[in-house]
Amino acid sequence: MLRAIGALGLALLGAALLAVALPAGASTRPDLPKTITITVGAPASSQPIPAGFLGLSFEYWAVPDYAGPNPRRLNPVFLQLIRNLTGPAPVLRIGGDTTDDTWWPTAGARKPAGIVYSLTRGWIATIGALANKLGARLILGIDLEADSSQVAAAEARALIAGIGRQRVEALELGNEPELYNAFEWGFSGAPGRPAGWDFAGFDGDFARIGAALPHVPLAGPVVGQPNWFGYTGRFLSDQPRVRIATLHRYPLQQCFLQPTQIKYPSITHLLAPANSRGLADSVAKSVIAAHARHDTLRIDEMNTLSCGVVPSVTDSFASALWSLDALFEMARVGVDGVNLHSYPGASSQLFTFTRLHGGWRAVVEPAYYGLALFAQAAPPGARLLKLAGTGVPGIKLWATRAPGGTLRVVVINEGARARRLAVRAPAGAAGPGALERLEAPGITATGRVTLAGQHFGAATGRLVGARRTSTVALSRDGYVFEVPAASAALLTVG
Structure with a gap:
């Protein structure tokens, strides 16, 4: 009988017998x-995924670079790429290194030594137009490193007046203050604080300068080093105007590390559990401290690489898989939101833009695709x-x-x-x-x-x-x- 079936019949019979033999x-x-x-x-x-969980973060100068120089004709591709990820009423953070390198020129005040950029009415108008087009809520960086209540208050007033109070979610005072005594402030040639400066010094400076700011909610401590994360509860107790606790997290850095260390840039290291699950676990206690005071906690600056240039890692498809997983991990520990940081020329930028014949064109990097899948998989x-x-x-x-x-x-x-x-x-x-x-x-x-x-x-x-x-x-x-x-x-x- 098997001879009569022929070769095709034998193949079909064999497949059927194999299917029967295999376990479910x-x-x-x-x-x-x-x-x-x-x-x-x-x-x-x-908790459920909060509205506005996935946001973006941009340096001050990056906003007009991305959005275009004319507040009345914003880059429509940039607007769409934000909407794809965030939906209505996104939370956008404006700041980063430029938080402490930027000021609003102030009558009667000498330009601080570390200032690199001066805010203009055009910059502020573009930020305001972007917020209005998107219905965005803004976390705006305010200079703390200048150590001047006058400078900080003038900058805050100019931003609120030019953007509109209704678009300001919080004023974020300073940026990664734990590094003020270790790195040069702008191009000043010296650190922004003396060698012995510590959390207590920061806590006092924040209270003193924060008291001079317009009465809107504040955000902080804007810390990126885990050895300061343990101060989150104390900081929030000492600073009752702070309603959004903000921390920064990056899995990799090229500077000051050896290739064998888990944070040194490589695809293997990027995808290691320590740099996704471990990254989220490092902020879990801070989340508990913030929620105990009924405050929210955002990782308002995050991406693949904080220092260095390694495009073979940051521009790879591995960054898409990492970003997708890392966002879920942050949601797992109760983080209320994450802002992915991007600016033109960054090794981990999410997109780049060019103008051609009066129109805008974008190149979208792999990491963005991971964010897009998360937005679809984890709606508010x-x-x-x-x-x-x-x-x-x-x-x-x-x-x-x-x-x-x-x-x-x-x-x-x-x-x-x-x-x-x-x-x-x-x-x-x-x-x-x-x-x-x-x-x-x-x-x-x-x-x-x-x-x-x-x-x-x-x-x-x-x-x-x-x-x-x-x-x-x-x-x-x-x-x-x-x-x-x-x-x-x-x-x-x-």
């Missing part, structure tokens, strides 16, 4: 390891869900349920081989799921990144091209699908 959920492909079974459970203990009000079956090296898993009931599961495969997953949804989930992928030619790729088969158009800032998704049926083993090496996938049910 097992893979028929020899290159795939054993199927990973994930069970999605009840909501985690963390969504709850993180508990997962069982995690702990597989190289695989990161997250699940959310939106207020309307939609279930979303994110799988990040940082490894060098494809994996098969079986996702068992919680009770009530039914029907097929839609699967979309975040992909690139490889983990080191610096271009040709796609999200659901699409890319962000240079002239529009919107996703263009044919949208590619696949349907995943609900089987007895759950939703079963493969995730290629060095890629991410989003499964949406409901």
Whole structure:
């Protein structure tokens, strides 16, 4: 009888017998390891994703560079790229190194030694126009390093008058004050504070200069070094006008480190658990301290690299996978918002713009695609869900349920081989799921990144091209699908 079946029949019969012999959920492909079974459970203990969770941060001079010099004709591609990530009423932070290097020229005050930039009415008008177009809430950096109540108050008044009080979420006094006594202030030739200056000195300076500012909420301590994170609770107790606690987090830095250290830039280090989960764990106690006082806590400056230039890491597709995972990790520990920092020329900039024949064109970097997938997977009000079956090296898993009931599961495969997953949804989930992928030619790729088969158009800032998704049926083993090496996938049910 077997002879009568023929070669094709034998092949079909063999496949059928193999399918019967395989246990449920097992893979028929020899290159795939054993199927990973994930069970999605009840909501985690963390809070729902707050509105405005994902924001952006720009240096003062970067705003007119990105938005254009004319407040009445802002760069529409830039506006769209912000809207893609943040939705309505985004939280934008304006500051960074330029917080303490910028002033508003003040009658009767000598220009401080470390000042590099002078605010102009044009700059302020552009910031205000950007905020009004987006309905944005602004955290505005105010110079603390100048150690002058007069200078700080004049700058704050000029910004509020030019932008409008309704757009100012908070005034953020200073930037990374723990470094004031270690690095040159601007081009002054000397640090902004003496060698013995410490947290107590900062705390006193903040109170003294903060008292001179217009009566709007303040943000601080604007600290980036973990050895000062432990002061968060004390700082908030000492500074009752501070309503937004702000910290900075970067996984990598090239300066002052050896290549073997976990924070030294490499793709392997970027994707290490210490630089995503560990990064979030480092601020967890500060989150608790802020929430105990009914204050919010934002990581209002974050990106891949804080010091140095390593485009092979910061511009790689690995940065997309890292940014997606790092945002979920920050949400896990209860952080109220994260602002990704970008400015023209930065090694970790999110986008670049050029003007051609009167129009704007953008190049969107890989990290931005990871942010875009997070914005889709974790909308405001969504709850993180508990997962069982995690702990597989190289695989990161997250699940959310939106207020309307939609279930979303994110799988990040940082490894060098494809994996098969079986996702068992919680009770009530039914029907097929839609699967979309975040992909690139490889983990080191610096271009040709796609999200659901699409890319962000240079002239529009919107996703263009044919949208590619696949349907995943609900089987007895759950939703079963493969995730290629060095890629991410989003499964949406409901």
